[in-house]
Amino acid sequence: MKSIDKKDVIDMLKDWTNEYHVLCPNKKINDDCIFDGFEQDHFTLDYGKLSFCLKSAFFPQSEIIFEVEDNQYHEVISSEKTILFGIRACDMMGILQSSSFMSRDYGDVYYSAKDDATIKVVMACPGPQNETCFCTTTNSGPFAEKGFDLQFFDMGEEFLVEVGSKKGKELISGELFTDIDSGDAKGKIAAFKKKASEAIPKVDEIKSVMEMLKNGVVEDEEWEEFGQKCIACGGCAFVCPTCTCFNVYDLARDGSGMRVRGWDTCLYGGFTREASMHNPRPTQGSRLKRRYEHKLKDYNEQDLQGGLCTCVGCGRCSDVCPVDIGILNLVLAISRDYKSG
Template structure:
């Protein structure tokens, strides 16, 4: 086992950045924590839960996938050696799930090549990073079980370093990483994990709602109608979600005879997302679209998580944090249960243990 002193981290990041693009948390002038290209000045370890997951590293908000030239076209598959530092376990699982989803039926070279060239340095959570964290419910945290290159556990003035892959071993070869006693380090990690789990609430309604949807797709239409009346169709829930991968394609003329085909994030909450060429729209109301979104998280694709997660929500809580009208996955799960039990209406989730 290795350890790295926190005051050596910037030097390590600079070394890593000499060989690849490093995406790391940084504090913006407005005080927000975001993932961006490593910058020594604004780099921060005080990251809690950054407002957006780093999914754009594998699935950019907008990217050119084809270029058309006078007499032909060429596919544009880009991907540079990249390292994502400080990714939270839920967001890391979101990357794994998204990649699994994107490559399930057909090869998606655009995200696959980026994924193959990306190293991940996960930072295990010592407890809830915000009142809406529920990774212990979705089995996606507070530490990563697999699929990472290295994982860091906070140990005061240093991090304990768990190596998860051969590429991870290569990352810790510099003498800034000190060897430490394996047994003692493992004991510290077990203590860290025990305490972390005890500090993150389990939300039983999430699994309960999954079962109710599974049994006979039991969910009251009234629940979806109520949420549909409130939703302002901003799409924010999709854009902050680590496992949302809806996209659209558009074409842009660059000059006479040349152009680009661009893939951009889309949202299944948008009215036009499922509109067919005939004009028919199978999800014509916000209620139907909200229902569909949550069925995708709670009912479908469970078997597509090869990493032991509960469903294709990784419990980051961002939809509860950012939906302007409080339609987060927690609120939806609770509303499904309370509507069936006749115990009340949907209400904003105000957080558990933090």
């Protein structure tokens, strides 16, 4: 096992930038923490839960997939040797589930090229990052079980570094890292994990609502009530680590231009509307139902990478929803409405 002094982390990142594009938390305007290219003057370890998950590293908000010239399609597959430093465990689970989804049946070259070129460094959480964290309920934190190349544990003055892959091991072979007694370190990490897990409140309603949805007891009227509030901004989907729906559109002039794919969401009315104008999900309630059944019901037979469901407990949908129908308020309401019945 190895460790690194906190004061040496900046030098470590600087070293890594020689060979990799290093994405990490930077404190920017308004003290907002943004996950982007390493900047020595802005880098911070005090970043809590980032407002955005890291899916855009593999699945950008919009991405050119073909350049088209005189109606000839030339594919554009962008990828770059990248290190993601400081991934939270919930986001690591999001990456694992999304990678599994994007490679099932048919591989998605745009996603996998970036996924393959990226080294994942997880920062285990010592406790909840804000009041909406519930990763212990969804088996997706506060530390990662797999998927990472390296995982950092904060011990105050230093980080203990757990190796998850060969690539990860090579990254910490430099002199900034100190060899330490493995038995001793394992004990410290175990204590860290126990304390961290106990500090994060469980949300039992997640499991009870999953059961209710599975049994089909939640009526459409309930969803329509939530639908009355929903302003269809799509915020919950865009910050969600496991929302990977997209649309494809062309930017064209005279047969040349580009074919682009960009984030889309099932909360938008046009998402399922067919050319005939028939819409299988005609109401906002039915669209909200879709989104939450996706997270809590429909995909639970699939490859969840050890998670409970396709919600990873990051709580961001609850953080951003302007009308308080993020997953936490939603499961509390459903569980209240259907408890006795």
